[in-house]
Amino acid sequence: MKKALATLLIAAACGTAAAAPKADIVRHKIPNSDFPIALAVTIPPTATIHFISGQVPAVVNKDAPADSIEAFGDTKAQSESVLKKIKEILQGMKLDISDVVKMQVFLVGDPAKGGKADTKGFMEAYTQYFGGAQPNLPARAVVQVAGLSNPGWLVEIEVVAAKK
Numbered sequence: 001m002k003k004a005l006a007t008l009l010i011a012a013a014c015g016t017a018a019a020a021p022k023a024d025i026v027r028h029k030i031p032n033s034d035f036p037i038a039l040a041v042t043i044p045p046t047a048t049i050h051f052i053s054g055q056v057p058a059v060v061n062k063d064a065p066a067d068s069i070e071a072f073g074d075t076k077a078q079s080e081s082v083l084k085k086i087k088e089i090l091q092g093m094k095l096d097i098s099d100v101v102k103m104q105v106f107l108v109g110d111p112a113k114g115g116k117a118d119t120k121g122f123m124e125a126y127t128q129y130f131g132g133a134q135p136n137l138p139a140r141a142v143v144q145v146a147g148l149s150n151p152g153w154l155v156e157i158e159v160v161a162a163k164k
Contacts, residue, residue, distance in 0.1 A: 025101065025162055027137055036131030037140040041101040047162040050099075052089055054106070054158040056148065057081040068152045075110055075118035078155040079125030086159055087129070095161050097129050098136040102160035105142040110154055117144040122155065 023044035030039045043049065057078035064070035072078050087097045107117035119142060130137055138159070148156050 025164065027101075029137075036127055036137055038101075038137040039139070041139045041162075043101060043162045044164070047164045050090075050093060050095065050161040050163075052086060052159045052161065054104075054156045055082045055085045055089070056150070056153050056156050058085065066152070067150055069111070069154065070152075072152045072154070074112070074121060075107065075154045076121035076124050078153065079122045079157075080128070082155050082157045083125055083129050086157060090161060093161075095163055098134055099161040099163050100130075100136070100138045100159045101162045103138045103140040104158045105140065106145045106148065106156040107142060108147055108154045109144055117142075118154070 023046065025044065025047055026042040027038040028040040028042070030037070057072045058081045059066070059071050060073045060077060060081070061071050073081070083097075086100075090096055090099065105122065107119065107122060109115040110118045110121075122142065148154075
C-alpha cells in the first residue's frame with residue numbers, strides 16, 4: 001500500500017498521472033416547463049466564476065429630469081439597456097451572455113402599473129437575450145423592491161458568469 005501511494009505521488013509530481021476529466025457547466029431544466037430560466041446551475045471546480053456588480057439603465061431622454069422615469073424609459077426599455085450593458089461588460093472580460101449562470105433582478109413598482117413591478121416588460125427584454133437562439137439559461141430571481149438609489153430607475157440587474 002505504501003509503495004503504491006509513493007508511486008502515485010511520484011507520478012503526480014512528475015506530471016505523468018492521468019488528469020481528472022474536465023466537467024461541464026450543467027444547467028438543470030425546470031421539469032415540464034419551457035420557462036426561460038434554469039432550475040439550478042452546477043459549476044465544476046475547473047470553471048472560473050465572475051461576479052458582475054449590479055447595473056442600472058442608461059439615460060434615454062436627456063431632456064427629462066435626471067431623477068425621473070422619463071429619463072430612463074419604462075421597465076422594458078430599462079431592462080434592454082441594462083442587459084445590453086451587461087453583455088458589453090462580459091464581452092470586455094472575454095465572456096458572453098451565454099456564460100451567465102446566475103441573475104438577480106431588482107424591479108421597482110412602476111407608477112404607470114399601479115405600483116406593481118412590470119415583470120412582463122422585463123421578460124420581453126430578457127427573452128431577447130435568454131431562451132430562443134441563446135439556450136444557456138441562468139438560475140434567476142426577480143424581486144420587487146421599494147426603490148433604487150435614483151428614483152428614475154425601475155431596474156437593476158447583477159449577474160454571475162462562469163467559464164471553463
